[in-house]
Amino acid sequence: MSAITVYCCGSGNTREDSKWLVPTLWARDVRINNKLILDGPGTTHKLGKTSLEKAKNGHQIKLRERSGAGKKQYEITGAPAKGNTSYAATWIGSHLNKEQCLISQVNLIGFSRGGATTIQIAHMLSWFLKNKDIDLNIFTFDPVPGGSNFDKSGFGKKSAGGFHLLSTCVSNYQTIPMLNIKKYLVKVLVKKDKSFPCTIPMALSKKTNYKIIPLPGHHGDACRATPGPGLQANTSTIGHFLAQKFLEEHGVQFSKKGPTEKDALEAYARIRMLYMPGGEHTVSRNREFVSTILKKRMMNLPVNVDERDFYVNDHHYELMKNANLCQRLTDTRVHNTVAHLPAYPRTQKALSAWLNART
Structure with a gap:
């Protein structure tokens, strides 16, 4: 079984952010040519060589130009989320279109706005995967569509399928929504601010293996690679265990073992x-x-x-x-x-x- 995997960072996060789990898992993924990482919306990372593209293409492959956003909008509002979505779908399609393609698993994993990005990538791939014998698997940590860039990032009502729906091409979907017990986040929820609470997309296909694993804690607690004390230390252990196990079950190999069932x-x-x-x-x-x-x-x-x-x-x-x-x-x-x-x-x-x- 061969697999390709796209890792989607949260807002403001890049592949160098070793304190977060998504870039950490990407770094430990041993399959050099079968992985892609997308820096989070709102990042202005310098151009640089990656293991997948030539240096001239840059770290984000000119996502600002692709997204149609101005420079300031690109840096502040996180508008390139839509560009990330398009680029990831194109990258996946290029792998699946190769002659003698042996890929049977396409994996997407993301945190926060990166989680919402995975949902949109699935919508963009739905036509392409419709009649293919390929499993599309998604794992998300607290997927959040966004606030100020809600529509500009491609997650609004005019987007391909909407973040509130799960594409019919998704075979497995697993998500960890945090219960946000921190005081200031509870206030946000009480005020019914719809820009922050995570989205729980509805599956459109009965064939989708759908699993929700809620955990107590703050947004991002389960996605820490270097957690703090108390609640965060324990939720991050569970989050790491679930994410790595999910990816390993779908063809990903890592250079380092994650937490065990006993640890979780x-x-x-x-x-x-x-x-x-x-x-x-x-x-x-x-x-x-x-x-x-x-x-x-x-x-x-x-x-x-x-x-x-x-x-x-x-x-x-x-x-x-x-x-x-x-x-x-x-x-x-x-x-x-x-x-x-x-x-x-x-x-x-x-x-x-x-x-x-x-x-």
């Missing part, structure tokens, strides 16, 4: 202990959160109602199930749960605290 499970336990005490999904250590946001994004879990409030989301449940730790949380004698728990110290501590809170 223990990160969920830490989140459970610090930010969801007593089974209250709407409470953090610092302040109450808008409960409706989480309720709308939580998936229905196939477990006993009394046990459902232990899990952060359905992915947490899935990992617990894989580790044989969730047969009956309220009865730790079932299926050797006690024997398994010592290998997961944080999970054991979180489960004990949850059980004690229930008694």
